[in-house]
Amino acid sequence: MENLKNTHEGRRNFLKYIINGGLAGFVISIFYPLISYLKPPKQEDVEVSSVSAGKIDNLEKDTGKIIQFGTKPVLLIRTQNDKLLAFDAICTHLDCTVQYKSDMGVIWCACHNGKYDLSGRNIFGPPPKPLQPFNVVLKGDEIIISKQS
Amino acid sequence: MKSLMKKIYNWFDERVKLEDLVNFMGKKYVPVHRHSVWYYFGGVTLFFFIIQVITGILLLFYYKASSDLAFESIQFIMSKVEFGWLVRSIHAWSANLFILAAFIHMFSVLFEKSYRKPREITWLTGMLMFFLGLGFGFSGYLLPWNELAFFATKVGSDIFGAIPLIGEDLKIFMRGGEDVTGATLSRMFGFHVALFPAIFSFLLVIHLLLVQRQGISQPIEMEGKELDKEKKMPFFPNFFLRDLLLWLLVLNILAILSVFFPSELGHKADPFASAPEGIKPEWYFLFMFQTLKYFPAHVWFIEGEVLGILLFGAAGILWLLIPFWDTKSSKGEKNRLVNYLGIFAVIFIIVLTILGWLL
Amino acid sequence: MKSVIKIIIISFWILIVSGLSQAQSQQDQCFVCHESIGDNVATLFKKDIHYQKNISCSACHGGNNKSEDMEEAMNPRNGYVGVPKGDQISTRCINCHSNSETMKKYGSNLPTNQIEQIRNSVHWQRSTKGTEHIVQCSTCHNAHGIVSVKNPSSPVYSLNLPKTCSKCHSNTVFMRSYNPSLPVDQFQKYKTSVHGIRNLNGDTKAADCSDCHGSHDIRKATDIKSKVYPTNIPETCSVCHSNANYMKSYNIATDQFSKFAASVHGKALLEKNDLNAPTCNSCHGNHAATPPGVESISKVCGTCHVLNSDLFSGSPHKQVFDKKKYPECETCHKYHDIVTASNELLGVSKNAVCSKCHSETENTKGFAIAKKMRSLIDSLESEIKTANELINEAEQKGMEISDAKFKLRDANQAKLESRTMVHSFDYEKFKEIVSNKGLKTTSQIKEEARSSIDNYFFRRYGLVVSVLIMTMLAVALYLYIKQIEKRKKTN
Numbered sequence: 001m002e003n004l005k006n007t008h009e010g011r012r013n014f015l016k017y018i019i020n021g022g023l024a025g026f027v028i029s030i031f032y033p034l035i036s037y038l039k040p041p042k043q044e045d046v047e048v049s050s051v052s053a054g055k056i057d058n059l060e061k062d063t064g065k066i067i068q069f070g071t072k073p074v075l076l077i078r079t080q081n082d083k084l085l086a087f088d089a090i091c092t093h094l095d096c097t098v099q100y101k102s103d104m105g106v107i108w109c110a111c112h113n114g115k116y117d118l119s120g121r122n123i124f125g126p127p128p129k130p131l132q133p134f135n136v137v138l139k140g141d142e143i144i145i146s147k148q149s
Numbered sequence: 150m151k152s153l154m155k156k157i158y159n160w161f162d163e164r165v166k167l168e169d170l171v172n173f174m175g176k177k178y179v180p181v182h183r184h185s186v187w188y189y190f191g192g193v194t195l196f197f198f199i200i201q202v203i204t205g206i207l208l209l210f211y212y213k214a215s216s217d218l219a220f221e222s223i224q225f226i227m228s229k230v231e232f233g234w235l236v237r238s239i240h241a242w243s244a245n246l247f248i249l250a251a252f253i254h255m256f257s258v259l260f261e262k263s264y265r266k267p268r269e270i271t272w273l274t275g276m277l278m279f280f281l282g283l284g285f286g287f288s289g290y291l292l293p294w295n296e297l298a299f300f301a302t303k304v305g306s307d308i309f310g311a312i313p314l315i316g317e318d319l320k321i322f323m324r325g326g327e328d329v330t331g332a333t334l335s336r337m338f339g340f341h342v343a344l345f346p347a348i349f350s351f352l353l354v355i356h357l358l359l360v361q362r363q364g365i366s367q368p369i370e371m372e373g374k375e376l377d378k379e380k381k382m383p384f385f386p387n388f389f390l391r392d393l394l395l396w397l398l399v400l401n402i403l404a405i406l407s408v409f410f411p412s413e414l415g416h417k418a419d420p421f422a423s424a425p426e427g428i429k430p431e432w433y434f435l436f437m438f439q440t441l442k443y444f445p446a447h448v449w450f451i452e453g454e455v456l457g458i459l460l461f462g463a464a465g466i467l468w469l470l471i472p473f474w475d476t477k478s479s480k481g482e483k484n485r486l487v488n489y490l491g492i493f494a495v496i497f498i499i500v501l502t503i504l505g506w507l508l
Numbered sequence: 509m510k511s512v513i514k515i516i517i518i519s520f521w522i523l524i525v526s527g528l529s530q531a532q533s534q535q536d537q538c539f540v541c542h543e544s545i546g547d548n549v550a551t552l553f554k555k556d557i558h559y560q561k562n563i564s565c566s567a568c569h570g571g572n573n574k575s576e577d578m579e580e581a582m583n584p585r586n587g588y589v590g591v592p593k594g595d596q597i598s599t600r601c602i603n604c605h606s607n608s609e610t611m612k613k614y615g616s617n618l619p620t621n622q623i624e625q626i627r628n629s630v631h632w633q634r635s636t637k638g639t640e641h642i643v644q645c646s647t648c649h650n651a652h653g654i655v656s657v658k659n660p661s662s663p664v665y666s667l668n669l670p671k672t673c674s675k676c677h678s679n680t681v682f683m684r685s686y687n688p689s690l691p692v693d694q695f696q697k698y699k700t701s702v703h704g705i706r707n708l709n710g711d712t713k714a715a716d717c718s719d720c721h722g723s724h725d726i727r728k729a730t731d732i733k734s735k736v737y738p739t740n741i742p743e744t745c746s747v748c749h750s751n752a753n754y755m756k757s758y759n760i761a762t763d764q765f766s767k768f769a770a771s772v773h774g775k776a777l778l779e780k781n782d783l784n785a786p787t788c789n790s791c792h793g794n795h796a797a798t799p800p801g802v803e804s805i806s807k808v809c810g811t812c813h814v815l816n817s818d819l820f821s822g823s824p825h826k827q828v829f830d831k832k833k834y835p836e837c838e839t840c841h842k843y844h845d846i847v848t849a850s851n852e853l854l855g856v857s858k859n860a861v862c863s864k865c866h867s868e869t870e871n872t873k874g875f876a877i878a879k880k881m882r883s884l885i886d887s888l889e890s891e892i893k894t895a896n897e898l899i900n901e902a903e904q905k906g907m908e909i910s911d912a913k914f915k916l917r918d919a920n921q922a923k924l925e926s927r928t929m930v931h932s933f934d935y936e937k938f939k940e941i942v943s944n945k946g947l948k949t950t951s952q953i954k955e956e957a958r959s960s961i962d963n964y965f966f967r968r969y970g971l972v973v974s975v976l977i978m979t980m981l982a983v984a985l986y987l988y989i990k991q992i993e994k995r996k997k998t999n
Contacts, residue, residue, distance in 0.1 A: 022981030029974035033232035
């Protein structure tokens with residue numbers, strides 16, 4: 001009788017352990033995804049209609065820099081006379097990425113020597129179409145690039 | 150450990166008299182009979198609602214309700230946010246299963262005649278919550294702002310526009326303008342996350358309080374008799390634990406469905422694109438949508454569509470008011486008419502849903 | 509009775525006078541008189557087609573051409589206008605030349621739409637004076653002595669036409685007042701072109717100004733309807749150059765148009781309307797049209813393909829090609845039927861152009877390098893393909909992979925740059941681009957894509973684990989319920 005009661009107790013304890021363990025696991029399997037979900041993702045903003053291109057001090061005069069805009073590259077240029085310009089950096093010829101060439105004063109594609117002037121117009125070489133311009137504004141000392149509507 | 154729990158319990162008990170509540174719960178019984186299984190569906194529906202609230206709140210952390218950003222923000226949730234895909238998929242699956250569970254709960258109550266006196270208010274609040282649930286489905290469908298949702302909302306609100314007298318105003322009210330635009334999205338978002346939840350919660354509190362206050366309904370033939378021990382089960386902990394068990398299983402199913410059939414997003418809505426082929430409403434609207442298709446263009450002097458909407462409206466009101474015209478059941482007599490009506494409704498809904506699905 | 513006789517006499521007199529005047533009208537008194545005084549205009553008019561068709565001076569100048577009396581004949585009361593000025597000139601011509609009935613009466617089947625054509629032409633602008641249009645009919649066709657275009661003495665006869673047009677178009681001062689940026693050396697250039705040389709040697713079949721520019725309907729080259737608008741040029745040239753019969757005596761091919769239309773340039777120009785694509789004159793010149801010389805081909809192609817041309821000129825091939833008189837770009841890429849370059853061109857396989865000169869026994873060094881270059885670019889291509897497939901797989905599994913996708917652009921760029929670098933025929937430079945820029949990027953992409961795909965499986969495993977936990981919990985709960993129910997019963 002004593003024995004039977006013991007096994008009975010034992011079984012009940014075992015069940016309790018399982019329930020407690022299961023509960024713990026359950027809590028983890030609920031809260032792990034939940035907390036991961038609430039953790040801010042790497043890319044803070046979903047808005048790809050505008051993107052920050054960093055501080056203006058990091059961009060010297062008469063240079064250009066490629067900025068990631070969504071999944072597309074955008075070429076940001078600070079001209080000699082301190083104007084900020086931005087263009088779609090995908091060459092309209094064969095999708096290479098263009099760059100700013102200060103010695104020629106043009107936007108230049110390394111692949112086939114295509115050239116665009118600083119209004120984005122294709123002025124030399126194989127590019128069939130001009131580059132799409134983007135809006136650039138200065139918020140304080142931060143450069144903001146946005147799509148032209 | 151144990152003493153700590155006890156201390157906390159005592160602390161609360163001293164202040165809010167938990168003893169009464171425990172006693173009340175301990176005296177609550179759930180009748181046991183061959184139709185007992187249907188009792189669980191109210192709980193399951195409640196569980197789905199709780200999941201909707203939790204995942205809905207989670208989605209609100211990242212969702213942006215504007216026609217420019219809605220689609221992109223959901224894309225962001227699906228791709229960038231960790232487990233975002235899981236949260237959205239559970240929200241979508243749980244929404245569908247919520248409606249399904251509510252359907253089953255409603256029909257089980259109907260066939261058991263549990264709406265009879267004194268539970269008329271429980272039925273009324275339940276039915277209103279059911280209609281709100283459909284409203285949740287309709288308003289939530291547009292929020293991803295994808296092609297399918299856009300056109301489904303267009304068609305859906307057009308149908309509302311066919312209601313005589315108030316239809317046109319109602320349509321403009323729903324759309325927030327002449328057409329489905331960003332304004333409609335804002336409006337639907339407002340309905341979905343603020344207005345409907347508020348009303349729903351209010352109704353739900355009444356519904357649950359009444360269930361607790363009046364106890365669980367027994368089948369007519371068992372009424373009046375004192376139940377012996379074999380024929381009843383304590384609500385706490387027996388029925389409560391069984392409920393929990395079922396909820397666990399349901400959660401399992403939800404997880405599996407969400408991982409293997411995650412919600413799709415489709416293409417962003419373009420108001421100027423032509424409608425894609427095969428726009429269908431969500432499955433729970435399908436039987437109404439399909440029925441409207443079968444109406445001829447004109448019946449006597451009214452338009453077929455208008456007639457259909459009026460008939461559905463009349464049927465809905467009739468359904469809502471069952472406890473008030475079915476006086477037989479309240480007297481404890483059998484009312485076969487309700488059974489026939491219920492069976493007809495079940496068959497009608499199933500057949501037309503299948504037809505709508507296939508055609 | 510007397511009065512009757514009077515009437516008869518008067519009527520007779522009238523009859524005689526009128527009879528006389530009829531006899532006079534057989535002669536055009538304007539012409540008779542002007543010829544007799546040795547007026548040059550009359551001499552010219554004698555050859556004029558209008559004179560031969562019995563059209564009087566007065567048709568254009570007005571007046572009474574039947575009167576011998578100068579006062580009477582050239583009296584403004586009789587409609588005499590003297591020398592027509594400005595637009596009056598063309599108006600006189602148009603009166604008949606735009607009326608098919610009139611033209612038929614004179615037995616002419618000339619077209620009657622010249623006025624409509626010229627109205628749309630660049631020449632029908634108002635002149636600097638503002639009172640008239642720049643060009644009148646007489647500007648090209650002369651005023652007196654107009655003859656058929658087929659007549660060698662006509663200013664618009666094929667052999668005379670270049671000179672006629674050059675009267676204005678080679679006049680710097682005149683042209684400056686209308687279009688300062690338009691060159692005025694067309695005639696000079698034309699004289700050096702194949703067409704011009706033949707024309708000067710009396711070949712009327714060789715293209716003259718009107719063959720390319722049209723005659724009455726000459727439009728600006730920037731006008732989309734112009735025959736010399738870039739996309740219309742191939743068609744314009746092909747009128748002669750694709751006509752096997754016409755070109756028979758010159759003994760040159762007539763398939764240039766069909767070849768060009770199927771080429772990468774032709775498709776860009778004619779199908780995509782890409783005005784940057786070369787048209788016939790981009791390589792051949794327009795007024796100085798001639799096939800480019802063997803040694804200048806790379807310069808001609810290099811006007812657009814700058815990097816390739818430059819690399820080629822600095823490569824060892826340049827010297828050898830010059831020595832052997834191989835046309836530069838053309839040897840590998842052909843000319844009118846240039847197709848999009850593919851990897852197939854490189855290497856030593858059957859289709860590869862390198863194997864034309866390089867083989868295992870001949871020019872072996874190039875053979876080895878071509879083989880190595882080809883295998884490098886092939887490996888880059890296949891790496892890009894795998895990277896792309898991995899990205900697609902990850903995307904299909906619903907994973908976010910836009911960073912890797914962004915990098916894929918760099919890999920593709922390396923592929924394109926390496927293709928240009930081929931023209932240096934320098935293995936080290938080529939390898940630098942393919943491995944350092946291309947293969948390095950593809951391996952990064954592959955790594956990122958693979959980790960994304962791994963993450964996808966993590967979801968599945970996560971599900972299995974949590975389902976197991978929940979199921980276990982559910983089973984335990986079930987057992988627990990059974991237990992307490994059993995205990996209740998035994999109690």
